[in-house]
Amino acid sequence: xxxxxxxxxxxxxxxxxxxxxxxxxxxxxxxxxxxxxxxxxxxxxxxxxxxxxxxxxxxxxxxxxxxxxxxxxxxxxxxxxxxxxxxxxxxxxxxxxxxxxxxxxxxxxxxxxxxxxxxxxxxxxxxxxxxxxxxxxxxxxxxxxxxxxxxxxxxxxxxxxxxxxxxxxxxxxxxxxxxxxxxxxxxxxxxxxxxxxxxxxxxxxxxxxxxxxxxxxxxxxxxxxxxxxxxxxxxxxxxxxxxxxxxxxxxxxxxxxxxxxxxxxxx
Numbered sequence: 001x002x003x004x005x006x007x008x009x010x011x012x013x014x015x016x017x018x019x020x021x022x023x024x025x026x027x028x029x030x031x032x033x034x035x036x037x038x039x040x041x042x043x044x045x046x047x048x049x050x051x052x053x054x055x056x057x058x059x060x061x062x063x064x065x066x067x068x069x070x071x072x073x074x075x076x077x078x079x080x081x082x083x084x085x086x087x088x089x090x091x092x093x094x095x096x097x098x099x100x101x102x103x104x105x106x107x108x109x110x111x112x113x114x115x116x117x118x119x120x121x122x123x124x125x126x127x128x129x130x131x132x133x134x135x136x137x138x139x140x141x142x143x144x145x146x147x148x149x150x151x152x153x154x155x156x157x158x159x160x161x162x163x164x165x166x167x168x169x170x171x172x173x174x175x176x177x178x179x180x181x182x183x184x185x186x187x188x189x190x191x192x193x194x195x196x197x198x199x200x201x202x203x204x205x206x207x208x209x210x211x212x213x214x215x216x217x218x219x220x221x222x223x224x225x226x227x228x229x230x231x232x233x234x235x236x237x238x239x240x241x242x243x244x245x246x247x248x249x250x251x252x253x254x255x256x257x258x259x260x261x262x263x264x265x266x267x
Contacts, residue, residue: 003265006228008239022256023055025063037125043203045117054116070124070144087177115178119149145189152207205255
């Protein structure tokens with residue numbers, strides 16, 4: 001069912017990968033298998049303490065959640081609430097690592113007290129609409145998506161975007177780990193996929209790069225396809241070099257960047 005998969009990430013300029021606030025996780029069928037696949041990207045909010053940890057925690061938990069979390073808002077809320085139960089322990093560890101008193105320490109403690117937030121986008125690829133673990137049927141497959149915020153998904157077929165989960169905003173909705181308030185209602189989508197389709201999941205900086213190229217009648221997926229196929233991109237620093245070139249040219253914002261590309265094979 002999955003023909004190929006590529007995952008690339010690059011941190012903000014001057015930071016190492018350990019300080020990235022983006023997260024990505026994928027669960028794929030076993031080799032030559034035709035079970036479901038799950039693809040998750042999340043973007044922890046800059047300026048909130050522990051946001052990278054929270055993005056990774058929510059992405060991992062959604063990857064392992066029951067399938068209904070991708071098609072039912074209440075089930076998604078349960079996943080987010082369960083992930084948030086792990087925040088107090090991490091919060092205590094962050095507070096214990098802060099220095100003594102002072103203005104800097106007070107600001108840091110305030111950020112930790114408020115807790116982190118993140119956007120998240122999850123896509124579930126199924127061999128067919130009624131998939132329940134039974135033997136697969138031939139033909140097209142199905143997908144389900146759940147999203148809070150401005151991470152984006154584009155489905156490309158025969159050189160055209162046929163479906164997308166895409167939000168253009170500078171003030172995205174987020175899922176918070178601490179404090180009060182309900183989880184924002186997620187966007188729930190579903191569709192069909194065919195062999196040869198390619199799904200591109202990305203966090204907001206790369207999504208805005210995609211929009212700018214697409215608005216100019218470009219085909220941004222062709223650039224990403226070539227990048228994923230290049231041996232240079234697979235080498236250490238290869239994708240980071242491309243990101244740096246795009247930033248230097250004013251084409252890509254200086255933010256964490258995540259790209260998860262998956263090509264679909266026969267059902």
